[in-house]
Amino acid sequence: xxxxxxxxxxxxxxxxxxxxxxxxxxxxxxxxxxxxxxxxxxxxxxxxxxxxxxxxxxxxxxxxxxxxxxxxxxxxxxxxxxxxxxxxxxxxxxxxxxxxxxxxxxxxxxxxxx
Amino acid sequence: xxxxxxxxxxxxxxxxxxxxxxxxxxxxxxxxxxxxxxxxxxxxxxxxxxxxxxxxxxxxxxxxxxxxxxxxxxxxxxxxxxxxxxxxxxxxxxxxxxxxxxxxxxxxxxxx
Numbered sequence: 001x002x003x004x005x006x007x008x009x010x011x012x013x014x015x016x017x018x019x020x021x022x023x024x025x026x027x028x029x030x031x032x033x034x035x036x037x038x039x040x041x042x043x044x045x046x047x048x049x050x051x052x053x054x055x056x057x058x059x060x061x062x063x064x065x066x067x068x069x070x071x072x073x074x075x076x077x078x079x080x081x082x083x084x085x086x087x088x089x090x091x092x093x094x095x096x097x098x099x100x101x102x103x104x105x106x107x108x109x110x111x112x113x114x
Numbered sequence: 115x116x117x118x119x120x121x122x123x124x125x126x127x128x129x130x131x132x133x134x135x136x137x138x139x140x141x142x143x144x145x146x147x148x149x150x151x152x153x154x155x156x157x158x159x160x161x162x163x164x165x166x167x168x169x170x171x172x173x174x175x176x177x178x179x180x181x182x183x184x185x186x187x188x189x190x191x192x193x194x195x196x197x198x199x200x201x202x203x204x205x206x207x208x209x210x211x212x213x214x215x216x217x218x219x220x221x222x223x224x225x226x
Contacts, residue, residue, distance in 0.1 A: 033213050043203070045213030055212045090157060092214075102148065103207075103214060105158040 003027050004106035006091050012112045013081060021076045021109045023091030031096045032074035033103065034066060037088040046089075049074055050096045078111075086113045116141045120204050120217035128225050129196055135189040135220045137204030142185050145208035149178050149189050152201045152219070162189070166208070194224045 004025045013019050025032065031050040037043045047066045048055045054066065063079045078085060088108045094101040117140045127133055137147070146165050150158040162171045162178040164187070170179040177190040191198060201221050205214035 035213070040218075041201070042218055043205075043214075043216040045215070048212045057213075092158075101146070101207075102160055102163040104160060105150075107157040 003104050004091055004093055006106040006109050008109060009107065010110050010112075012114065014114055015081055015083060017081050018077070018079045019081060019111070020078070021089055021111070023074050023076070023106060024072055025091075025093040025104070026072065027093055027104060029093035029095055030071055031094050031101075032068070033092040033094075034074065034076050035090045035092060037090060037108070039087070043090070081113045083113050086111055116206060116208075116215045118204055118206055118215050118217035120220050122220060123218065124221040124223075126223040126225060127194060129194060131194050132190065132192050133194055133222075135191070135202050135222070137187040137189070137217055139185045139206050139215075141208075142182050143208055144182065144206045147178075147180055147187050147204065147206050148214065149176075149187075150203040150205065152203060158203065196224045196226045198222065199224045
């Protein structure tokens with residue numbers, strides 16, 4: 001059983017388009033995250049969300065918005081795509097709280113903006 | 115702002131050797147530290163999670179230590195195998211940011 005899944009695996013689109021990436025977890029976790037891995041392979045947190053609170057990394061443009069239809073899903077919407085948005089996007093999940101909760105990652109979505 | 119540094123950036127060793135990967139972080143107020151493995155074009159596989167109150171964790175040939183006060187962690191790999199070749203990422207949770215703060219990774223190659 002896949003714990004954290006993402007679709008699509010690859011996404012190629014034109015600059016200026018709007019696109020979405022879907023994420024689902026079947027681990028019963030209540031906190032989900034989006035990370036961006038840039039061309040130099042550096043991973044950075046974009047959002048964390050736990051039904052009550054959305055925490056946004058201050059460097060994320062407001063063209064990016066997470067949407068959670070339920071606890072098991074956290075989708076990422078991107079408006080007006082730019083060349084610099086090309087990266088691999090990873091979804092992750094964990095139990096909530098400030099304790100030592102292990103995060104589990106999805107396989108990633110490689111976004112290419114032309 | 116938390117910063118995580120991993121040394122070395124790349125490492126190539128013959129099969130069978132024991133090796134140590136290093137990770138340091140600037141803010142010791144962490145909740146936990148997690149080591150991951152990433153294969154080319156793949157996602158992240160969690161290897162070990164160390165809570166802030168723990169000193170080490172072991173899983174098979176892997177042993178991770180944590181010295182929170184000095185802001186350091188090491189990942190020890192015993193009897194390395196070619197299948198261990200991957201990028202190893204260290205990440206900490208806490209220190210002023212939600213989510214994980216990652217290092218840039220150590221690219222490890224085990225020569226057969």
